[in-house]
Amino acid sequence: EDLKRLASLLSTIKATLEDAEEEQFTNNTIKDWLLKLKDAAHILDDILDECATEALAMEYKGSKCGLSHKVQSSFLSSFHPKHVAFRYKLAKKMKRIRERLNEIAAERNNFHLPEMDRERKGGVPDWRQTTSIVTQPLVYGRDEEKDKIIDFLVGDASQLDDLSVYPIVGLGGLGKTTLAQLVFNHERIVNHFEPIIWVCVSNDFSLKKITKAIIESITKTTCEDLELELLQRKLQDLLRRKRYLLVLDDVWNEEQEKWQRLRFALACGEKGASILVTTRLAKVAEIMGTIPLLELSRLSDKDCWELFKQRAFGPNEVERADLVVIGKEILKKCGGVPLAAIALGSLLRFKREEKQWLYVKESKLWDLQGEDNVMPALRLSYLNLPIKLRQCFSFCALFPKDEIISKQLLIELWMANGYIASNQMLEAADIGNEAWNELYWRSFFQNTEIDESGQITTFKMHDLVHDLAQSVTNEVCCITYDNGLRTVSEGTRHLFIYDKNSFEEIKSIQLHHVKSLKTYVEWNFDVHEACQLSPQ
Ligand SMILES: Nc1ncnc2c1ncn2[C@@H]1O[C@H](COP(=O)(O)OP(=O)(O)OP(=O)(O)O)[C@@H](O)[C@H]1O
Ligand SMILES: [Mg+2]
Structure with missing residues (x-):
């Protein structure tokens, strides 16, 4: 009974952790409290793990004695001296953790955890607002991409009957908006399209808002707050038979349906009318684009x-x-x-x-x-991740920076840690594959390599993405020969030791104070020279 209660408590704690996660980046009190709660959750997790292992061991021994499952468990649980000792130890641990949780819960009352209403976060915050005006005094190294987009928009696109949608995709801060601004203000574009419209979409893909913003951009006056139906009619009156260019900047919406509805309303323009979309998410580009996306390269x-x-x-x-x-x-x-x-x-x-x-x-x-x-x-990309994927992502900080990572190994480690589990339809490995793909679609992974059958075998993470993963967790630690890290903090749960030459150094790393280690990977070049990473 106690165990069941604790297991249910653990799932409640996990939900609380997830809910409050966003707040911890701005609120230090919450951050501190969350750390304590996480710590307790890990201890609880370990206790449950221990029980499960003990139960398995008992079952195994019992089956060797030829006892039926029911008999062995009742028999062993009552009389076996080892088990009695285990139960005693366990009861003590449970008591301690329950007391600790009560203390933490009491602390919670010292401040109010914000109401968790995800929808509340509508609207685009000021610092994410963009306009069509180039804010950078000098833009470097984007001439090639700029010409490519302009050539297409005033060239090929003008021959197409259907609305063209051109997506620009790349990591946060890579310069997608800047590139779109360059295009938007270019003489060839200004002379070719009429009207040209800039809408900053951000995380708020509301049909009504976007429609209103387009109308306001064309008429240059504020538009009254009408019903969507009226707004869309007004929009169509303004765009009908016009060769317009619309920039939708910073799109995050992955719901195809919403985009389809907007697209139908926009489909009334003249031949050659086009839309330029900037987004961090390749999935968005896939949903919206009518031509292959432009993947923005890193600046030289x-x-x-x-x-x-x-x-x-x-x-x-x-x-x-x-x-x-x-x-x-x-x-x-x-x-x-x-x-x-x-x-x-x-x-x-x-x-x-x-x-x-x-x-x-x-x-x-x-x-x-x-x-x-x-x-x-960068953190926006993390907060935009579905909650179930956040752990999978932050876990990637386990690998050294700029390392070639084996996709299969990563998925296996996710599975071993219980981040993904099978359901009735799919095996855990397939779900792992899906999770991997989701992260890939969000530009977190790159430099993929494929085998003869076209399957992705290895990939890399961009340095900043690695920083992002590391910045959101202190439970993952990677020690490499050149990052100077030689100590492991007590809260570390996943450890990767990557040493090019000497086992000696690895041996000198102290681990006895680490409370709850779940993953331990040791990687040595002498042993695995030039082959794929595999855990020891
Ligand atoms: N080629 C460039 N030369 C000079 N400055 C640049 C260049 N590209 C981007 N910048 C500057 O870098 C900053 C980030 O660029 P930008 O906002 O265009 O990135 P983004 O890819 O749109 O990011 P996000 O995904 O957050 O929307 C801006 O201050 C911008 O002026
Ligand atoms: Mg942008």
């Missing part, structure tokens, strides 16, 4: 440096050689993402001591506090 090191330099040094400042050397090292953190280059450059703008730069170089990206830090922007 040279361009990133220009961008960084422009922010980090004043316009007439002599660039100090020592800072330049460190700056180029710092820039490696950006992984070709302009948003990160700008954030790091701005952070260093008024820092002129070498040790301040070295500090930034040694720091984790998410520990750095700047006005326009890159983490909140």
